[in-house]
Amino acid sequence: MVAGVIALAGNPNTGKSTLFNALTGLRQHTGNWPGKTVLVAWGEALYRGRRYQIVDLPGTYSLTAASPEEEVARDFLCLRRPDVTVVVTDATCLERNLSLVLQVLEVTSRAVVCVNLIDEARRKGLFVDVDVLSEELGVPVVATSARRREGLGLLMEKVDAVARGRIKPNARPVVYSAPVEEAVRQLQGRLRALGINGRLGRWAALRLLEGETSLLATLRRCAGGGDPAERVIHPELARHRCS
Amino acid sequence: MTPEGQVREEIATRIYQRAEEIASRALRPLERPRPAWDEGLDALLTSRWLGFPVMFGLLGLVLWLTIVGANYPSELLATGLFWLEGKLSQLLLALGAPAWVHGLLVFGVYRAVAWVVAVMLPPMAIFFPLFSLLEDLGYLPRVAFNLDRLFKAAGAHGKQALTMCMGFGCNAAGVTSCRIIDSPRERLVAVLTNTFVPCNGRFPLLITLAILFMGRSSVMAAAVVAGTVLLGVAVSLTVSWALSRTLLRGTPGGFALELPPYRWPQVGRVLVRSFLDRTAFVLARAVTLAAPAGAIIWLLGNTSVQGASLLSHAAYLLDPLGRALGMDGFILLAFLLALPANELVIPIMLMGYLSAGTMVELNGLEALGTILTERGWSWLTALSVMLFSLLHYPCGTTLLTIYRETGRVGWALLGALIPLSVATLVCYGINALAHILS
Numbered sequence: 001m002v003a004g005v006i007a008l009a010g011n012p013n014t015g016k017s018t019l020f021n022a023l024t025g026l027r028q029h030t031g032n033w034p035g036k037t038v039l040v041a042w043g044e045a046l047y048r049g050r051r052y053q054i055v056d057l058p059g060t061y062s063l064t065a066a067s068p069e070e071e072v073a074r075d076f077l078c079l080r081r082p083d084v085t086v087v088v089t090d091a092t093c094l095e096r097n098l099s100l101v102l103q104v105l106e107v108t109s110r111a112v113v114c115v116n117l118i119d120e121a122r123r124k125g126l127f128v129d130v131d132v133l134s135e136e137l138g139v140p141v142v143a144t145s146a147r148r149r150e151g152l153g154l155l156m157e158k159v160d161a162v163a164r165g166r167i168k169p170n171a172r173p174v175v176y177s178a179p180v181e182e183a184v185r186q187l188q189g190r191l192r193a194l195g196i197n198g199r200l201g202r203w204a205a206l207r208l209l210e211g212e213t214s215l216l217a218t219l220r221r222c223a224g225g226g227d228p229a230e231r232v233i234h235p236e237l238a239r240h241r242c243s
Numbered sequence: 244m245t246p247e248g249q250v251r252e253e254i255a256t257r258i259y260q261r262a263e264e265i266a267s268r269a270l271r272p273l274e275r276p277r278p279a280w281d282e283g284l285d286a287l288l289t290s291r292w293l294g295f296p297v298m299f300g301l302l303g304l305v306l307w308l309t310i311v312g313a314n315y316p317s318e319l320l321a322t323g324l325f326w327l328e329g330k331l332s333q334l335l336l337a338l339g340a341p342a343w344v345h346g347l348l349v350f351g352v353y354r355a356v357a358w359v360v361a362v363m364l365p366p367m368a369i370f371f372p373l374f375s376l377l378e379d380l381g382y383l384p385r386v387a388f389n390l391d392r393l394f395k396a397a398g399a400h401g402k403q404a405l406t407m408c409m410g411f412g413c414n415a416a417g418v419t420s421c422r423i424i425d426s427p428r429e430r431l432v433a434v435l436t437n438t439f440v441p442c443n444g445r446f447p448l449l450i451t452l453a454i455l456f457m458g459r460s461s462v463m464a465a466a467v468v469a470g471t472v473l474l475g476v477a478v479s480l481t482v483s484w485a486l487s488r489t490l491l492r493g494t495p496g497g498f499a500l501e502l503p504p505y506r507w508p509q510v511g512r513v514l515v516r517s518f519l520d521r522t523a524f525v526l527a528r529a530v531t532l533a534a535p536a537g538a539i540i541w542l543l544g545n546t547s548v549q550g551a552s553l554l555s556h557a558a559y560l561l562d563p564l565g566r567a568l569g570m571d572g573f574i575l576l577a578f579l580l581a582l583p584a585n586e587l588v589i590p591i592m593l594m595g596y597l598s599a600g601t602m603v604e605l606n607g608l609e610a611l612g613t614i615l616t617e618r619g620w621s622w623l624t625a626l627s628v629m630l631f632s633l634l635h636y637p638c639g640t641t642l643l644t645i646y647r648e649t650g651r652v653g654w655a656l657l658g659a660l661i662p663l664s665v666a667t668l669v670c671y672g673i674n675a676l677a678h679i680l681s
Contacts, residue, residue: 067425094270098262125273133269174261177253206254211247 003050004163005080009073009104010088011097012059015116017041019088019146020056023156038072047156052163055082063103065212077107078200079218083163085111086155091121091128091143105137105171106203112140112158112169119145139169173202183209194219281505285385289502294389299469301382305373307465310454313365317608320364324357347541355537356530358590366450367443367522374411375517379508383408388502390476397480398487400429403436407479410440414641417442418648428493431654432483434645438637438662439479441472444585445632451589455612456625475633478665532584540580540594554595568667569627569674571619578631583639588632623677627670634666 010016020028020041028043041056057076058069065071077085087104089097094115101113115128134141140158144151161167175181187205191197196204196219207215288297331353335345377383383405390404402424410417417437424430441449449468458464487493543554551559554576561579562572577592593611596618615625636642636659646655 095262095266098265099258102258102261122273127271127273129269129271133265136265136268174257176257180250180253206250209247209250210254211245211251 001051002044002053004052004083006045006052006054006159006163007076007080007082007085008054008056008088009077009085009100010057010059010114011061011090011100014059014088014090014097015146016059016088017056019086019114019116019144019152020054022146022149022152024054038068040072045156047160050160052159060100062100063107074107075218077104078203081108083110084159086114086159087111088114088116091115091118092124092126094128101137102174105139106173106206107200109139109169109171109199110162111171112142112155112162113137114155115141115143116146118143119148119150136172138172140167171199176206180206180209284505285502288382288385289388294385298386298389299473301377302472303465303469305370305377306450306468307461308373309366309370310450310461310464310468312369313450314454314608316365316368317361321357321361321610324361328353328357343545346545347538351537351541352534353537355533355540355590355594358593359530359533359586360526364522364526366447367526368518370446370450371443371522372514372517375513376508376510379513381502381505384502393480394483397484398493399432399436399480399483400424400426403429403433403483406433406437407440407476410437410442412443414438414440414442414637415644418641418644421648426493428487428491431649432486432491434648435486435654435658435661436479436482438641438658439475439482439634439665441475441633442585442638444638447586448589448632449629451608451611452625452629454608455615456620456622471629471633474630478634482661482665528584528586533587533590536580536583536587536591537594540591544594558595567674568631568670569623569677570631570670571624573618574624574628574631578635581638582636585632585638623674627674630673631666631670634662634669636660636663636666 008016008020020043023045024043025045027045028041030039030041032039038058040058043054043056045052045054055076057073060067060070060073063070063074063077065074076082085104085108087101089101105111113133115130115133118128121128128143130141130143140162142151142155142158144155146152158167162169176184184202184205187208188197188201191201191204200219204215204219287293328349332345332349335348340348386408387401387404390407391401394401394403403421405423406417406420409420414437417440418434421430421433421437424433446468449471450464453464453467453471454461457467540554543557544552546553548556558572558576560572561575565571565573565575568575573595574592576595577588580591581587589611593614596614637645642655642659645658646652649655
C-alpha cells in the first residue's frame, strides 16, 4: 500500500535528479510520458515504514505549457494532484527559481520547498534564511545538499508531515491588480459550479484570463477526483484516468 | 496587445516582482563577496549601451585578422596549385587524352576546384578557429542575451538569437537548430529568416570583395564586412517583425537564458576541432560541388550555338535584369547556377567572364581584382554583389532542410521567395539611388 504520491518539480540544473536518486535509491523506473517524448522517472521511498511513490517531473522554468516538458509537469500537478509537491530550487540563483515556486504554489498548497545546492551557496558566500523564506511563501522550506545527502532526513520529515496532514501549509498567493483579481473572483464562482474549486479554481481562472480556453474541457473531465486509491498509479497509466 | 496578452504580461511581471522581493528578504551575503571578474566582464559585455559596440568591435577584429592574414597564404596556394595544374596537363597529354577530355578535366574540373581552394581556404582557416575561440570562451550566449530584446520587439522568440548565431556557421544547421524553439509560430519565423545571416559559404565572397573593392586599408574592409553582417541581422529582425504582423501573427513567449561561466578555451583542441569540423568540412563540400559544376560550366562555355557559347547566351538573356540590380548577366547566372552551394558564386562568375570557356590562371587575389575591374566592376558592383549574396535565397541544402523541418513545400518556397524579393528590392533601390545621386 502506497502512503502517497510525491512529485518533484523544479528548474533544470537544480540537482532535482540527484535528489530523486538519493531518495529512491535503486527502486526507480523511467519511461516516456504517454504521447510525449518527455522522460519521466518514478520510484519509491520508505520513510518510517510508509511507502511513498516519487515522481521526478521534467525540469522546467515555468508552468505555462509552452513546451512538452512544461505541459507534462503542469498536467501532473493540476490533474493528478500529488499528495505533496517538492519544488527543488538552486540556492545559488534562488530568485530565478522562485518564479517557478510561486507558480507551483498557485496550483497547490501541499508543497515543500527544497533549497538544494546549499553547499555551493555557502562556498559562494551566500546565506539563505529558510525561516524567512518559509514565512514569505507559507509552506515548509528545507535546505539540502542532495549530493552530500545533507538535509534529506528533514526534507522527508516535512514531506511526510504534509502528506499525513500533520502540517497544513497555506501558501501566500501572489496578488494581482484589482481588475484581474475581480475577474478572477467572478470566474471562480462559475468554476465552482463545475466542481473546480479552491486553489485550483483560482489557478484555472487565471489561466482562462490568459486566454487558455482549451484548459476548461480537460479540467471538467478531471473534476470530482474519484477514488483516492486510483491516484496512486504509475505515470504511464495516467492517461487512463483522465481520458 | 490583446487583453489576454496584457493579463499574461501582468501575471508574469508580478510573479517576477514577488520572487525578487522574497529573494531580497531571504538572501544575505555570508561575508562581503568580492565582485568576481567574470561578473565584471558580463556587466561590460551585456551592458545596455556598451554591449553592442563591443559586439561589433569583436566581430570587426575577427574579420580584420582574417583579412590581414588571408592575403599571403592565398597567393602561396595559388602558385602551388597552378604549378600542379601544369603537371596535371602534361600528364594527361602524355597519356594521349583527347583535347576535349584534357579541357574538361584541367580547365573545367581542376581549375574550379583550385580556385575554390585558393580563395576560400585561407580566410576559412583563420576565421573559423577565431570564431570557435569566441564560442568556447562563452561569448555567444552573451550575444544572444544582447539580441534577445530586439527579437522580442520584433515579435520573435528570444531563442532566435541563438539559431541565428548557428546560421553564421551554416544556414542549414541554423534551420535545424530552430527545433529549440517550442512554439510552432515562432519556430517558423526563425526558420524563414535564418538565411539573412551570412553562412560559411558566403563569408569568403564578402571578405574577398571587401578586400578588393571596399577599402584602401584592411581596417576599412573589415568594417565593411562587419557592417554587412549587421545589416543581415537588421534585415532578419525586420522580416521577423513583418512576418509576425502578417502571415505568422502572435506574441512571443518568454524563456530563461542561462549565461554559463566564462572558461579559458582549450586552444589546441579548439584549433583542431574547428579545422576538422568547419574548415575541412566546408571546403570538402565546396570542392565536391565545385568539381561537377566546373565540368558543367566548361561544357556550357564550350558548346556553341549560333556563334556563341550557351553560357554567353544565358548571360545575355539575364543581362538587363542584372544591370537593373547593379550587376550583370554573368553574375546573376552565377547566383542561379550556385544554388547547390553559395561557395560557387565566384568560381562560376569567373568561368563565365572568360569567353574562352575556362577560368583564368590563378595567382591570388590581385589577379581576381584585375579581371573584375576589366569587366567594368566598380565599388557599386561589388556592393550590389555583396548585398545580393547576403540577402538572396539560401542554398539548396538549406531549402531542403526547411522542407524537412516544416513538412511543407510551401514554406520552403517562401523561404526562397522572401529573401529573393528583399535582395531584389535592396539592390534595385541602392542602384536607383546611386543613379540619381551621380
